[in-house]
Amino acid sequence: MKGADYIVKRVLFAIVTVFVAVTINFVLFRLAPGNAVSNLSRVPHATPELRLAIRREFGLDKSKFQQYVIYLKQLGHGNLGISFQNQQPVSKNLRTELGNTVPMVLLGTVFAIILGTFVGVVAAWRRGTFIEGAGVSSALAFYAMPTHWLGLMLVILFAGTFPSGGMTNDFLINPTWWQHFKDVLDHMFLPALTLGLVLFGQYALIARSSMLETLGEDYILTARAKGLAPWAIVRKHALRNALLPITTLVALSLGYIVAGAILIETVFSWPGIGRAVYDAVLARDYPMLQGAFLILTVSVVFFNLVADLLYFKLDPRITT
């Protein structure tokens, strides 16, 4: 069957991609300057015996290939190593941080989807009017803004109205559940808005060209010839088909959004996975960086697969 064939192919590609990424992850960090031995034996009177002991402790006396096999085996058990910064397992750190990132990213994405699709569709529908010009220009402007710069602009604009850093107010003593929720939401507003606006630019532009594409199809002409009201044409005939690429693009972008949150979380000191990457870079915390890179890659590959399968499911015209 053709469909099954296609799905198997995509899943296989995703698995191979993750495997290659894992390998790159292993090789890249072996190229990093310094290793556990040179770092840990930097004590006065470090004897050759001590160096040897450390080497053995970290398994660095084994061949590179053996090290690689051990790395894979540990990964299979969910062991990502120990963070240099707080001596906690990397996987535990990342789980907390991912939990902080996801709600913020979700809020921004939902905002972008709603506003972006709406502006894009209206711009296409009202082609050649002032509305289209305004919609396209604003989308282009947000599209061209560096993410972190937009964040800083919002901080300048909303200084005093909304908190510009962190996730909670430390001066809130024993907050009730509701107070805490409201506090976090307050802190989430600016980072989520930044993300939403940047994404809005892209989504609006895509929605517009997708809608224009659909409006040029023959069946739209037929619908018009039948004498349907313009709004009925848009809603019943054009919108559904125009939303098709948008759906997959949203799925496709989800993985990248997590990766892109690095800049936003750095600006707003949001304790998520992006911030963790930034801190790990500053502290040269390689295990942490390695783990974060792995998580980000796997999420992008996963959502790519979802997008592929979704597109396949939604568009019957697709052939492999």
Add this chain to the structure above:
Amino acid sequence: MSVVVQEPGIVEATPTPSKGGVLWKTIRERKSAALGAFILLVLVLGAVLAPWIAPYGLHEQVGPPFGAPSWSHPFGLDDGGIDMLTLLLWATRISIVVGLAATFVAMVIGGTVGVAAGYFGGVTDGVLMRITDFFLVIPDVPLMIVVAAIWGPSLFHIIIVIGILLWTSTARVIRAQVLSVRQRVYVKRARALGAGHLRIVGRHVLPQIAPLLIANTVLTIAVAIFDETALAFLGLGDPSRISLGKMIENAFQRAAISAGAWWAIVLPGIVIVLLILGCTLMGQALEDTLNPRLRVAHIGARTFRLRPLVGRGAEAL
């Protein structure tokens, strides 16, 4: 290859006007292209003439840190008391150089891969396209961060890192175009006359795809500048070369916002926005003129690539 409704970039027979002709035609016919060209012209002129038109020295402290805009310093002073206008001119220069150099690396890789895959087809095509698919999926910003962090901050490293991660869209666009050019009669004729691969590619294929390559280059420059800004902001930029991204990072690190020095952050960002806008408008219009059907392909889920908040995918509109 995967879900593509329509193979991108295959145009039956586009008459190819001279290269200069395409550029002029686009600028004359499309308002957006003219605007883009104008913005780029002004910025490039400023960057090129920086040593002569900069009002002060690049390392010259001319006032207090974060001095406010005044008649003698229309754009204010930065955290070291250096004139912002001077800094902006020089930084634009660095950013443009990084953008151009990284794009050049990307074009060489992407062009080679695209031509080889399209021209030879078969197994070569399959292998090269799988590799391209892989690079397309790998999240490039985290990878850039990891490589830059391990390799150490320097302008050269940044150029290479950005370049080797930005070539995928070029490879795809070029491949699609070469696939169609390869089928044309004059290429077959040349082959029948005994021309070698190098000659066919050099004399018959490359000139045909050159205009599209130029459009792609302009779009890639925007992404490269974007990526440099992001890397600089994360502290991975070259500390000795002040780029626009570095200016924003410096101002952010030295708490320009709490000092009320909005100009130290707002202005470099505006220049970046203008640069990216100029490149995007220009490249987009060029691509449309050269290959109207490419627009269709942009909507396909796979040929289209999202800008992951930082970098990549300026071709996405």
